[in-house]
Amino acid sequence: MLKHKAKVFRPTAFAFPYLATTIVFVIVPLILILVYAFRDGDGNFTLQNFAQVFTNPTNLTQLLKTIGIAAVSTLITLLIAYPTAFILASQPFNKMAILALLFIIPMWINFMLRIFALKSLLVTLGMKQGYVMAVIGIVYDFFPYVLLPIYTVLSNMDKSYLEASRDLGANNIGTFFRVTLPLSIPGVISGVSMMFMPVFSSYAITAMMGDAETSVIGAKIASMFTHQNYGDYGPGSALSFVLLVLVLIVMVVSNVLTRKTNKAPAKGGKA
Amino acid sequence: MDLLQKIKSVFNKPVVKDEPAAPIVEDKPAQRAPKKGDNIIEIKGITKVFDGVTVIDNISLGIKRGQFVTLLGPSGCGKTTLLRMIAGFETPTDGEIYIEGQPITAVPPHKRPVNTVFQKYALFPHLNVFKNIAYGLKLKKIPDSTAKNGYRKYTKAEIEEKVNRALKLVGLDDYGYRDVNSLSGGQQQRVAIARAIVCEPKVLLLDEPLGALDLKMRKEMQIELKKMHQNLGITFIFVTHDQEEALTMSDVVVVMNDGIIQQVAQPKKVYDEPQNAFVADFIGESNILSGVMKKDYLISFLGKDIKCVDKGFDKNEKVDITIRPEDIIIVNGEDKGHFNGNVLSTVFKGTYYEMEVMANDYEFTVQSQKEFKPGAKVSLEIDPDSIHIMKKMLTENKHKGVVTKDGIVSFCGGDWEIPTDGFEIGDEVVIHTPFTAVELMDDEEDGVVGANVTQSLYKGTYYQVQVYTDTDEDFYIDTADEWDMNDRVGVKIDTSKVTIEKYNPVLEEKEEEVNVEA
Numbered sequence: 001m002l003k004h005k006a007k008v009f010r011p012t013a014f015a016f017p018y019l020a021t022t023i024v025f026v027i028v029p030l031i032l033i034l035v036y037a038f039r040d041g042d043g044n045f046t047l048q049n050f051a052q053v054f055t056n057p058t059n060l061t062q063l064l065k066t067i068g069i070a071a072v073s074t075l076i077t078l079l080i081a082y083p084t085a086f087i088l089a090s091q092p093f094n095k096m097a098i099l100a101l102l103f104i105i106p107m108w109i110n111f112m113l114r115i116f117a118l119k120s121l122l123v124t125l126g127m128k129q130g131y132v133m134a135v136i137g138i139v140y141d142f143f144p145y146v147l148l149p150i151y152t153v154l155s156n157m158d159k160s161y162l163e164a165s166r167d168l169g170a171n172n173i174g175t176f177f178r179v180t181l182p183l184s185i186p187g188v189i190s191g192v193s194m195m196f197m198p199v200f201s202s203y204a205i206t207a208m209m210g211d212a213e214t215s216v217i218g219a220k221i222a223s224m225f226t227h228q229n230y231g232d233y234g235p236g237s238a239l240s241f242v243l244l245v246l247v248l249i250v251m252v253v254s255n256v257l258t259r260k261t262n263k264a265p266a267k268g269g270k271a
Numbered sequence: 272m273d274l275l276q277k278i279k280s281v282f283n284k285p286v287v288k289d290e291p292a293a294p295i296v297e298d299k300p301a302q303r304a305p306k307k308g309d310n311i312i313e314i315k316g317i318t319k320v321f322d323g324v325t326v327i328d329n330i331s332l333g334i335k336r337g338q339f340v341t342l343l344g345p346s347g348c349g350k351t352t353l354l355r356m357i358a359g360f361e362t363p364t365d366g367e368i369y370i371e372g373q374p375i376t377a378v379p380p381h382k383r384p385v386n387t388v389f390q391k392y393a394l395f396p397h398l399n400v401f402k403n404i405a406y407g408l409k410l411k412k413i414p415d416s417t418a419k420n421g422y423r424k425y426t427k428a429e430i431e432e433k434v435n436r437a438l439k440l441v442g443l444d445d446y447g448y449r450d451v452n453s454l455s456g457g458q459q460q461r462v463a464i465a466r467a468i469v470c471e472p473k474v475l476l477l478d479e480p481l482g483a484l485d486l487k488m489r490k491e492m493q494i495e496l497k498k499m500h501q502n503l504g505i506t507f508i509f510v511t512h513d514q515e516e517a518l519t520m521s522d523v524v525v526v527m528n529d530g531i532i533q534q535v536a537q538p539k540k541v542y543d544e545p546q547n548a549f550v551a552d553f554i555g556e557s558n559i560l561s562g563v564m565k566k567d568y569l570i571s572f573l574g575k576d577i578k579c580v581d582k583g584f585d586k587n588e589k590v591d592i593t594i595r596p597e598d599i600i601i602v603n604g605e606d607k608g609h610f611n612g613n614v615l616s617t618v619f620k621g622t623y624y625e626m627e628v629m630a631n632d633y634e635f636t637v638q639s640q641k642e643f644k645p646g647a648k649v650s651l652e653i654d655p656d657s658i659h660i661m662k663k664m665l666t667e668n669k670h671k672g673v674v675t676k677d678g679i680v681s682f683c684g685g686d687w688e689i690p691t692d693g694f695e696i697g698d699e700v701v702i703h704t705p706f707t708a709v710e711l712m713d714d715e716e717d718g719v720v721g722a723n724v725t726q727s728l729y730k731g732t733y734y735q736v737q738v739y740t741d742t743d744e745d746f747y748i749d750t751a752d753e754w755d756m757n758d759r760v761g762v763k764i765d766t767s768k769v770t771i772e773k774y775n776p777v778l779e780e781k782e783e784e785v786n787v788e789a
Contacts, residue, residue, distance in 0.1 A: 160393035163360055166380040167387045168407035168470060174381075178406070182397045 033244075036237035049238035059220070059239065066216040069131070069206065070199040073138040074146075074192055080139070081146040081191065086180075089154035100151055107144045112204075114141065119209055134210035138199055146191035153187030154180070186258050193254040197247050217243060311336040311474060311506050312357065317366035319352055319530075324743055326352050328530040329366070334474075334523075339500050339507045341517040344527035345553070350510045351390075351478055353527075357508065358387045358476050370473065381410075386467035387476040391483065392459045394451040400462050401447035404434045407470040437465040440499065457488045464499070474506045481516065493520055514554050518542065526550050529725075542595075547661050548735075551593035552728050558594045558635050561730050562660070563587055570660060573631040575609055577653060581660040591661045591730075596625065596638040598657030601649050608652030610635075614643045634729075668704040668746050671774060673697065680771060684742040685720035689766045699774035706749040708768035711736065711760045718761020722746065724754045738762060 040046040053059055087093060088100050106114060118140055119133070127133055161183065165175040203218030217239070224236030312334040319327040327349045334340050342350040355361045357368060359380030367374050375383055386407070394403050408430045415423040425433070438444055441461035446454070451462060460480060467475055477496075481489045497520050500507050511517055517524050518538040526533040526541060526549075534546035545551035548559050562572030567582035572592055584590060605611040612630030624642045628635045630651055643649055672682025674696055680689045682702055694700060715721040722738035725745070729735075736748045738760060746762055754760065 158391075158393070160389050160391060161395060163358075163380070164387070164389060164393040164395070164466075165406070166360075167358060167385075168466070169381045169410035170406075171379070171381050174410065179395060179397075183395075 033237045033241055036233050037241045039234055041234065046234075049234040052235050053238050053242055059217075062215065062217045062220055065214075066200060066218070069135065069138070069214070069216060070196050073135045073142070073199060074196045076135065077139045077143055077146045077195060078188065078192060081143055082150055082188070085147050085151040085154055088151055103147055104144050111141065115205055115208055129209055130211045131214055134206045134214050137205045137209040141205060142195040142199065145194045149190040149194065150184060150187040153184045157183055189254050189258045193251065197250060200247060200250075201243055309336055310334060311371060312508075313369040313372075314353075315367050315369070317353070317356065317363045317368065319349070319356065319361060320364045326530050327356075327363070330530070330532055332525060332532060332535065334506060334508065337504055337506055338522040339497070339509065339520060340523045340525060341509045341511060341521035342525050342527060343511055343514060343517040346512055348527045349530040350527050354476050354478055354508060354510050357474070358385055359383050384473040385476055386470045386472035387478060388463045388467050388480045390478045390480065392463040394459055394462055394466070396452055398451070399447070400438070400443065400449050400451055400454070401434055403451060403462055404437055404466045404469050405430050406466065408433055411470065433469055437469040440468070441465045456484055457492065460484065460492060464496075468499070468503060472505065474508060477507065477509045479510050479512070481511070489516075496520065518554070526553065528553070544659060545593060545661065547664055548591040548593070548728055548730075549664070549726070551591075551659070551661070556596050556636055558596065558599070559728060559730055560592045560594075560633065562590055562592045564590050564660065570658060573610065573633055575631070577609055577658065578655045579658045579660060580655050581658075584660070584662075589663050589666060591663055593659045593661065594653060594657055596636040597623075598654065599635060599637045600652040600654070601626070601628065601637050601639050601641070601643060602652065603643070603647065603649060605648050605650055608650035610651040612649050612651050614645050614647045614649055616645055617642060665747060667706065668709065670702045670704070670744060672700055672702050674700060683720050683740045683744045683746075687719055687764060687766060689769055689771060691771070694771070694773070700771045701774050703770045703772070704746070704764055705768055706735065706747050708765040709746050709748040710763040710765065711738065711748055711750060711754060712763055713760065715759055715761045718763045720762050722760055722762050724756055724758040724760060727754050727756065729753070
């Protein structure tokens with residue numbers, strides 16, 4: 001009796017709820033997308049949906065536009081977040097964890113509220129909705145996600161590397177480009193992938209802060225599903241499948257890059 | 272098993288060739304010879320305060336060109352801080368450091384003619400062995416009269432040649448394209464040394480570079496470093512807490528404690544003639560006792576008057592005495608020497624026996640080729656030559672305080688009940704506390720103030736313990752019990768044995784001056 005009871009509470013049992021949610025909310029929807037992508041309106045197998053995705057010129061321009069917005073906003077965020085992280089991680093600020101926290105606090109506010117607030121602020125300042133405002137919104141929203149991993153890498157970096165560099169004749173600028181920057185690349189890559197991929201597939205910010213011009217591929221997919229016509233499920237699924245593959249490629253590339261630069265441990269040599 | 276093989280492969284390599292490797296430092300005898308012997312580094316009145324704690328306290332030191340100098344002391348004595356100030360990573364709070372006569376405290380590390388081998392090597396993990404070593408060379412500007420601004424960079428070929436020469440010097444010829452993280456500790460150590468010496472520094476700074484290696488590897492590296500020092504001819508400043516390492520490798524040992532230099536001397540002199548009880552205890556094994564100098568050439572300790580070779584002390588001055596275990600002559604039977612003793616224990620140490628001998632209530636450590644069994648009755652004879660007499664560092668505790676209430680004196684962060692007849696509230700006073708009047712409590716709460724044990728010296732019939740209070744002031748305590756280093760204790764004072772007097776700033780300063788001269 002007792003033996004049986006003990007078996008029920010094996011540690012692996014704790015994985016079941018996670019497994020169940022994963023199946024219901026991740027695996028099944030993915031399979032549904034796949035199924036719909038290869039089905040026509042009558043439920044027969046077809047490649048027509050994919051043909052439609054690649055032959056429709058607006059799809060391609062919209063895809064490129066999306067990549068462009070994601071790339072530009074990620075780059076801008078990186079250019080702001082890296083120096084901020086560098087300052088926060090360097091003396092004398094590194095003793096004040098509260099400063100880094102200040103940059104994280106906006107994450108605690110509801111995403112929609114944040115965007116609404118920023119939008120009304122920018123509108124009050126006389127800015128028109130469009131590309132610029134959308135990019136500002138994206139940068140503002142994703143800034144903490146890029147800042148945090150870079151800040152973590154920089155503040156955990158063994159200071160003796162920097163001392164060794166200065167000892168060997170590099171000034172502060174030389175030390176930054178020869179040691180600090182190369183050693184912080186893993187943080188940069190994880191920050192970039194934490195921002196680029198969500199921006200690539202989401203459309204809420206561009207929808208709220210942009211105009212007709214800034215309509216991204218995510219918005220297009222959404223409209224295909226919310227459309228009354230059932231027939232759009234097929235092409236919509238095919239398009240999201242293509243998007244999924246693209247994101248997957250970006251992820252694999254960034255993982256390979258991280259592993260390449262990250263094979264060195266962040267801390268000093270072991271005895 | 273794998274690690275063992277790696278270590279073996281390092282050892283089996285003919286590491287340092289018999290013919291001296293071509294010197295990394297260009298030999299310029301014409302320039303160097305006449306200067307040899309002068310001070311390449313001059314440290315003048317350096318003080319360093321971190322967050323209100325004085326880590327280095329007014330140190331002055333000259334380091335001669337071409338010497339192997341070791342900064343030796345227990346952890347926290349300030350030796351690494353001193354090295355980092357020479358390297359430029361710390362700025363002294365006060366004082367100046369000169370390299371070749373030039374003041375350098377305002378010079379950033381990358382412009383100083385010194386290079387450092389770091390404690391944990393600090394090899395750049397994103398660069399391979401070759402690029403690590405070439406790092407400094409790529410940045411170096413060398414004088415060139417044909418160039419526009421009088422300087423040029425090393426060419427690729429020059430860098431390659433120098434790096435390969437450095438790799439050869441440290442016995443890692445074929446390791447240039449290896450990932451630094453794939454190297455063993457000993458190999459990383461060699462790369463760190465190569466990376467520093469390839470820059471041809473005038474002074475090489477080594478911050479406990481052997482600390483992370485196992486014993487066998489450490490011994491091997493000691494010999495190699497010594498050879499490298501001879502081949503390169505540059506000045507080495509080596510930081511260590513290992514006294515044996517310091518004695519085997521150095522030309523000059525600088526013994527430090529509490530941010531103060533205790534002694535600067537050749538290894539043999541530090542061992543044979545320690546300046547004070549701290550040095551005697553820290554370097555090698557010693558019997559440390561308290562005694563009284565009866566007159567010139569006559570010392571009294573453990574109830575005996577014994578001839579000695581020292582003079583110049585005050586009559587009846589209290590002194591510290593060290594006698595090395597190997598200097599005590601032990602013979603069978605009683606009444607054949609200065610002290611009659613009883614052997615407590617015997618340990619065979621490879622080439623000699625080490626015995627604990629109880630004589631006149633003191634536990635002598637004695638080393639002899641002859642074995643004496645525990646329980647044996649023996650005589651101990653001490654040659655006048657081997658009695659080393661040192662001035663006592665302090666004879667009583669002295670603190671500055673304030674009378675805060677009637678019968679209450681406040682000092683060292685605590686309020687003490689001391690009779691204050693004849694003093695006004697607010698008077699600044701000096702409190703004299705004999706070493707025997709201080710009592711340590713296991714529980715911090717039982718004392719008036721809390722403190723950390725920093726030193727525990729056996730002085731024959733008692734232990735002399737030093738504790739630091741949170742206000743960074745110290746107490747010396749003579750006690751029958753041994754206290755562990757870094758223990759947190761409570762401090763209590765038998766106030767009936769304490770005397771207080773009015774604080775006199777003029778007198779105090781004068782006394783300090785006298786101390787400095789002594």
